[in-house]
Amino acid sequence: ELARALGATRLQILHQVMLRLALPGIVSGLRVGTSLVIISVVQSEMLSSVDGIGFLISYHRSLFNVGQVYLGIILVLIAAAMVNLAVSALERYLGARPAAVQAVP
Template sequence: MGRDSCEAPFISPATLRWLFLAVIVVVWELVPRLGLVPSVMLAPASEAMIAGFQDFGTFARALGITFGQLASALIFAYGIGALAGLLLGSVYFLRETLLPIVSSIYAVPLVIVYPLLTAWVGIGPESKVIFGALYGFFPMALSVAAGVQTVDRQYILAARSMGARTSQILFQIMLPASVPSILSGLRIGGAMTAIGVVVAEMMAATGGIGFLITQNRTMFNTAEVYFGIFLVLILTGLLDMFIRLMERCFTNWYPKET
């Protein structure tokens, strides 16, 4: 009993998380109030909330636009990224030739591609979806490829000896065995996709949260800028919560080693 009581945390992780967020909000409110930072650079949290709710209709419409573009981008980033990672990690020729190229491209700042996208497809939602999907594709593909390479080859040899087809090996052995890496790719890829969509909206757009942030920044409406940033954090936080829920479901389903 003594050992269990010593190892038990004094504060639960969830409580500690909320306390940490509360400290951030208090610091956010007090730093500009005390004059430590000019309010034109950092608006107090209360002013940001008041300004945002006063013009909540505009922000709600912008949030809907961003959410729609993000959802579309995630479908492409997750779907194509998982399929590409599965092929890159399981096919020797692709792993040796294309995987290093994909890793190198991921290291390049993709923001340089967006001006080309706007020239090709315009500044409408299509360019935001494509740019966000590109941002999320690479971490998703690389995570799945890394997970596939960790699969025990004895399972593959056993499946082949029993006459399993290549598609069966890919989707019934390699893919389920790569679940931990896939979940990691979902989290990183989702965050990167959200960044890509919002950054694209900030660079050239006619709507969305990123567009509102840039518009209010140029007019020195600092409170509205921080409310827009707050909405982006809420959106990405909800996405992370959804992925954590999926992770718990897969953890309960995934067979435990004995």
């Protein structure tokens, strides 16, 4: 209402008001979604694949090769951390932090 009263067009209201208000929720959903995707991919590789990190973890687990199992787990953790850092960088670039969390200069 205020943006319209100040003469903003529909596109400006959509971009500068509505999208900016929705951005924290979108980025949070992206962060949760990417985590679930990584978990799902590794789990499906463990169950029904013949290659991939999940398969290697499952294969070496069946051989009681604990070192290789831990290596696979560490690789999955590194991949998940890299994806999380990428989403955090996107969040900083877009300025998607809620106003209550932002520091006051």
